[in-house]
Amino acid sequence: MKYVDEYRDGKLARGVAAAIARDSDPARNYALMEFCGGHTHAISRYGLEDLLPGNVRMVHGPGCPVCVLPVGRIDMALQLAAKPNVTLCCYGDLMRVPGSRGNSLLRAKAAGADIRMVYSTLDALVIAEAEPSRDVVFFAIGFETTTPPTALSIRLALKRDLGNFSVFCNHVLTPSAIERILACDSDGVRIDGFVGPAHVSTVIGTAPFRRFAQDFAKPVVVAGFEPLDVMQAILMLIRQVNDGRHEVENQYIRAVTEHGNRIAQAEVADIFELRENFEWRGLGQLPDSALRLKDAYAGFDAERRFALDDISASDNPACECGAILRGVKRPAECRLFGTVCTPETPMGSCMVSSEGACAAHWSYGRFRDHARRKTA
Amino acid sequence: MSARQRHLKLDLAAGRVELSHGAGGRAMAQLIAEVFHQALDNEWLRRGNDQSAFDVAAGRMVMTTDGYVISPLFFPGGDIGSLAVHGTINDVAMAGARPLYLSASFIIEEGFRLADLKKIADSMGRAAREAGVPVITGDTKVVERGKADGVFISTAGVGVLPHGLDLSADKARPGDKVLLSGSLGDHGVAVMSRRQNLAFETTIQSDSAALHGLVGEMVAVAGAGLRVMRDPTRGGLAATLNELAQQSCVGFRIDEDGLPIKPQVAAACELLGIDPLYVANEGKLIAIVAPEHTDAALAAMRAHPLGREAAIIGEVVEDEHRFVQMTTAFGGGRIVDWLAGDQLPRIC
Ligand code: SF4
Numbered sequence: 113m114k115y116v117d118e119y120r121d122g123k124l125a126r127g128v129a130a131a132i133a134r135d136s137d138p139a140r141n142y143a144l145m146e147f148c149g150g151h152t153h154a155i156s157r158y159g160l161e162d163l164l165p166g167n168v169r170m171v172h173g174p175g176c177p178v179c180v181l182p183v184g185r186i187d188m189a190l191q192l193a194a195k196p197n198v199t200l201c202c203y204g205d206l207m208r209v210p211g212s213r214g215n216s217l218l219r220a221k222a223a224g225a226d227i228r229m230v231y232s233t234l235d236a237l238v239i240a241e242a243e244p245s246r247d248v249v250f251f252a253i254g255f256e257t258t259t260p261p262t263a264l265s266i267r268l269a270l271k272r273d274l275g276n277f278s279v280f281c282n283h284v285l286t287p288s289a290i291e292r293i294l295a296c297d298s299d300g301v302r303i304d305g306f307v308g309p310a311h312v313s314t315v316i317g318t319a320p321f322r323r324f325a326q327d328f329a330k331p332v333v334v335a336g337f338e339p340l341d342v343m344q345a346i347l348m349l350i351r352q353v354n355d356g357r358h359e360v361e362n363q364y365i366r367a368v369t370e371h372g373n374r375i376a377q378a379e380v381a382d383i384f385e386l387r388e389n390f391e392w393r394g395l396g397q398l399p400d401s402a403l404r405l406k407d408a409y410a411g412f413d414a415e416r417r418f419a420l421d422d423i424s425a426s427d428n429p430a431c432e433c434g435a436i437l438r439g440v441k442r443p444a445e446c447r448l449f450g451t452v453c454t455p456e457t458p459m460g461s462c463m464v465s466s467e468g469a470c471a472a473h474w475s476y477g478r479f480r481d482h483a484r485r486k487t488a
Numbered sequence: 489m490s491a492r493q494r495h496l497k498l499d500l501a502a503g504r505v506e507l508s509h510g511a512g513g514r515a516m517a518q519l520i521a522e523v524f525h526q527a528l529d530n531e532w533l534r535r536g537n538d539q540s541a542f543d544v545a546a547g548r549m550v551m552t553t554d555g556y557v558i559s560p561l562f563f564p565g566g567d568i569g570s571l572a573v574h575g576t577i578n579d580v581a582m583a584g585a586r587p588l589y590l591s592a593s594f595i596i597e598e599g600f601r602l603a604d605l606k607k608i609a610d611s612m613g614r615a616a617r618e619a620g621v622p623v624i625t626g627d628t629k630v631v632e633r634g635k636a637d638g639v640f641i642s643t644a645g646v647g648v649l650p651h652g653l654d655l656s657a658d659k660a661r662p663g664d665k666v667l668l669s670g671s672l673g674d675h676g677v678a679v680m681s682r683r684q685n686l687a688f689e690t691t692i693q694s695d696s697a698a699l700h701g702l703v704g705e706m707v708a709v710a711g712a713g714l715r716v717m718r719d720p721t722r723g724g725l726a727a728t729l730n731e732l733a734q735q736s737c738v739g740f741r742i743d744e745d746g747l748p749i750k751p752q753v754a755a756a757c758e759l760l761g762i763d764p765l766y767v768a769n770e771g772k773l774i775a776i777v778a779p780e781h782t783d784a785a786l787a788a789m790r791a792h793p794l795g796r797e798a799a800i801i802g803e804v805v806e807d808e809h810r811f812v813q814m815t816t817a818f819g820g821g822r823i824v825d826w827l828a829g830d831q832l833p834r835i836c
Binding site: 120122125126129156157158159160161162163339454455456471474475476477478479480482 | 745809811813815816817818819820821822823825828
């Protein structure tokens with residue numbers, strides 16, 4: 113596969129791994145957080161941990177949209193789906209996310225709710241067009257990458273006069289989450305540097321990360337989602353840490369520019385506005401961290417259209433998703449991990465999406481826990 | 489109904505299946521004669537009994553059954569009819585057995601186009617003739633519109649086991665080699681390319697094929713060394729190896745670099761965000777072979793048209809956790825776990 117295989121080349125990887133081993137200082141530890149679930153997935157899927165020296169530890173960050181969605185928002189979606197005449201369209205990995213009382217969209221669907229799995233916002237639009245008598249709601253979720261398509265769908269719905277289409281908006285903003293993690297540094301984790309988001313940065317550019325490099329003195333390397341991208345970013349971070357530098361570097365120059373995609377930004381700014389507060393699973397209420405539709409588009413806002421109340425529900429008390437999303441704990445340190453909580457029966461959202469830290473560790477990396485125990 | 493009308497032929501161009509076609513009356517007899525017997529014709533069906541009798545050799549027989557509910561019914565490289573023949577033949581063959589006969593039972597939705605039904609029956613007949621395994625008994629039911637999705641087919645197969653052969657899923661032993669007969673994921677990708685909500689252009693054809701010829705060659709040269717064979721259908725290679733690991737209480741180690749995956753399949757999987765190791769195959773087999781018989785088995789596979797790209801992809805290891813571990817093309821390690829959930833409906 114052209115343009116992909118180049119970034120999965122084992123030989124090149126071993127070269128970068130050798131450079132990491134050479135450049136990392138054995139006298140110190142490096143805790144590097146990959147923010148995005150896409151990076152977490154690449155690290156687990158390609159077994160990158162095996163290529164890193166023992167003192168370089170990757171901390172999985174909160175950049176998996178499904179994982180940071182609080183239980184309350186799932187409960188709200190369940191309420192929506194229970195309304196007569198509503199067809200709720202959502203991405204597949206949302207279906208199994210547990211809401212309160214063990215309910216999930218998958219269960220609600222089995223019980224008769226009209227919930228459909230779609231691959232893109234535009235699929236939901238097609239359904240709205242084809243079935244004018246249904247109230248079609250798109251369960252919008254994701255960081256800055258998926259916001260422009262949602263904006264586009266609203267623009268198209270307006271143009272096509274689709275009065276039966278609306279969006280349950282859960283779009284959140286990356287910089288707010290990074291800021292919270294940095295503010296939590298006292299929490300026990302010391303993050304030495306960040307592998308910055310890939311796709312998100314294609315939209316917002318590298319500029320928004322400058323603040324973290326400057327105010328918090330942390331290096332950031334924006335990197336692509338291919339395994340070689342991640343390895344290279346790790347090497348760049350280690351070099352910054354060694355030199356005492358804290359800059360925003362761009363490893364993903366093939367797709368990311370300093371200021372990002374201005375057209376997409378303008379489109380988003382036209383349709384969405386900041387919410388004062390939004391709850392993130394594991395991180396709590398974060399100010400200015402999420403988007404909602406502007407008043408001018410209120411008709412497309414499912415929350416207003418169906419008069420949904422905010423629901424705040426608590427997580428399973430034993431679930432450590434919160435600590436994991438802040439990088440304080442590792443999946444295997446949760447006592448539910450692999451016993452009650454598996455991808456078949458997820459207790460927390462980190463076990464649902466393949467980008468979630470718990471699911472990635474369970475599906476790809478748990479053999480290391482046994483190996484570790486054996487050598488211990 | 490006048491005598492003249494009764495003898496009108498089915499309208500195979502524009503007609504549709506009606507409830508009366510399953511009601512046990514003349515309409516049903518006509519459907520069976522003009523569609524099914526026409527397509528599947530053989531000496532057993534011609535006798536028109538509700539069952540068929542045949543001679544058996546002394547020894548052991550195997551029997552299997554499988555249901556086919558694939559959507560869409562027609563896909564590049566096959567359709568539900570050929571699949572229902574190949575799939576069941578393969579289930580018999582994976583025991584090391586020589587398949588003899590099939591049965592077929594159809595559940596058809598009212599309103600289904602007769603032209604499509606004929607196409608499916610013809611394809612089934614062709615597949616059975618090519619494989620030399622006739623469908624010798626069958627059944628048809630018609631259900632109300634909305635109670636089925638076009639047509640469901642269920643086939644059963646019987647076969648005879650060569651003397652002394654006893655393949656079983658609990659027989660993999662540490663040190664055994666894992667052989668794969670060819671490229672992974674072709675069937676699943678071909679089917680997905682025709683899904684309404686996924687539709688994408690690909691040149692990939694389903695690998696749907698009857699594997700008993702290939703198995704025959706393997707049994708002939710490496711019979712005693714064959715521990716177990718499986719066709720990695722639903723859930724792909726990953727599901728099959730995990731099942732075998734459980735049943736044999738062992739682990740597997742495979743090497744990603746050695747897995748044959750066509751570039752178009754890899755590209756489609758990339759696009760859909762799925763892993764080809766979990767994608768279904770309908771014309772591939774995995775054989776766990778004792779080390780001393782590996783070379784012979786591999787040579788036999790490669791000499792057969794359906795095993796030309798056969799490769800050793802890994803080996804059985806001792807592992808109390810029954811992990812399927814893979815060295816990634818990148819040089820790291822990972823588990824190839826069971827698939828959690830199923831986001832891709834009905835591919836067989
Ligand atoms: S293993 Fe399950 S319960 Fe534990 S933190 Fe992860 S998702 Fe939550």
